Amino acid sequence: MLLKPLILLKKTAPTLIGFGLIYLSFLNITEVEKQTIWNNILSANLFWVLVSLIIGILSHVSRAYRWIFLLKPLNYTPKLAVSFRAVMIGYFINLGLPRSGEVARAMTLSRYKNAPSFQKIFGTIITERIIDLILLFIVVGITCLSNTNIFLTYFKDFNVSWLQWSIAACGIIFVYLTGSYLLKFSKNSWILKIKNFFREVISAMLSIFKIESGLYFIAHTLFIWISYIAMFAIITYSLNPVPDIPWPAIALGFIAGSFAMSASSGGIGAFPIAIAAAFALYDIETTIGLAFGWIMWTSQTLMNIIIGGSALLYESLIKKQKNDKF
Numbered sequence: 001m002l003l004k005p006l007i008l009l010k011k012t013a014p015t016l017i018g019f020g021l022i023y024l025s026f027l028n029i030t031e032v033e034k035q036t037i038w039n040n041i042l043s044a045n046l047f048w049v050l051v052s053l054i055i056g057i058l059s060h061v062s063r064a065y066r067w068i069f070l071l072k073p074l075n076y077t078p079k080l081a082v083s084f085r086a087v088m089i090g091y092f093i094n095l096g097l098p099r100s101g102e103v104a105r106a107m108t109l110s111r112y113k114n115a116p117s118f119q120k121i122f123g124t125i126i127t128e129r130i131i132d133l134i135l136l137f138i139v140v141g142i143t144c145l146s147n148t149n150i151f152l153t154y155f156k157d158f159n160v161s162w163l164q165w166s167i168a169a170c171g172i173i174f175v176y177l178t179g180s181y182l183l184k185f186s187k188n189s190w191i192l193k194i195k196n197f198f199r200e201v202i203s204a205m206l207s208i209f210k211i212e213s214g215l216y217f218i219a220h221t222l223f224i225w226i227s228y229i230a231m232f233a234i235i236t237y238s239l240n241p242v243p244d245i246p247w248p249a250i251a252l253g254f255i256a257g258s259f260a261m262s263a264s265s266g267g268i269g270a271f272p273i274a275i276a277a278a279f280a281l282y283d284i285e286t287t288i289g290l291a292f293g294w295i296m297w298t299s300q301t302l303m304n305i306i307i308g309g310s311a312l313l314y315e316s317l318i319k320k321q322k323n324d325k326f
Contacts, residue, residue: 039289092308
């Protein structure tokens with residue numbers, strides 16, 4: 001009896017957290033500031049919002065095309081339209097169930113005729129995520145170097161020492177090594193099934209070393225991440241008047257927003273707060289940060305709902321045994 005409420009709580013918690021964050025973000029600001037934020041949103045230059053959306057769509061198309069390179073070593077080459085629909089369905093599902101989009105994306109493609117197994121397709125998606133994580137860390141590293149004084153001041157204000165970071169890192173490594181040891185020698189049937197599942201996933205991940213068009217894969221990866229940063233930065237020009245936000249602040253806001261997306265369903269509530277907090281380190285008004293965050297989040301979320309929702313509807317209407325023609 002207790003299991004169903006826990007499952008329901010797990011599904012609804014990210015959304016509840018998001019609405020809680022929205023409430024908290026407006027709790028400590030005045031009515032005048034609330035009106036200023038609303039006016040900034042209403043007076044946004046839609047041309048620049050549209051430009052940001054177009055760049056976002058192009059990045060998703062590039063991601064769908066890049067995915068095909070990872071699927072080719074598995075002797076499967078889907079149409080770009082099929083790959084794009086699966087990618088957008090993944091984004092759409094993530095809005096309601098965080099971290100479920102990758103599963104939905106793999107399931108969508110695995111239903112097609114002659115497609116590899118779910119595990120192998122899922123492995124290519126994990127490979128993508130690892131590559132994107134590496135790119136994210138590179139962007140984080142560059143951002144940290146360009147914001148050194150900001151971070152040092154922050155750590156000093158909150159009494160965060162390098163010793164605390166080292167202890168936390170050692171604790172994570174210890175848990176990882178202990179878990180790996182237990183999994184390696186366990187004979188439990190469930191553990192063995194999990195190990196077999198991950199063997200297939202890892203096998204598919206290694207397919208990256210069999211890519212023939214490696215330069216094209218790298219080019220698409222760079223294009224995707226340049227597009228992410230560009231569509232974020234362009235939102236600056238949608239505000240009226242256009243605020244003077246330095247590039248280090250934009251980079252920091254981009255990183256903060258990227259991590260905030262996993263804090264609640266689709267980043268609702270968390271994304272604008274993260275942007276405002278990052279901009280505040282550069283003495284940029286909270287009203288500008290929150291307006292920027294809400295314009296960016298709303299436009300991208302609506303795009304994912306419209307395109308991803310349409311893709312999901314299309315997939316549900318076509319025949320179960322698909323032939324990859326559309």
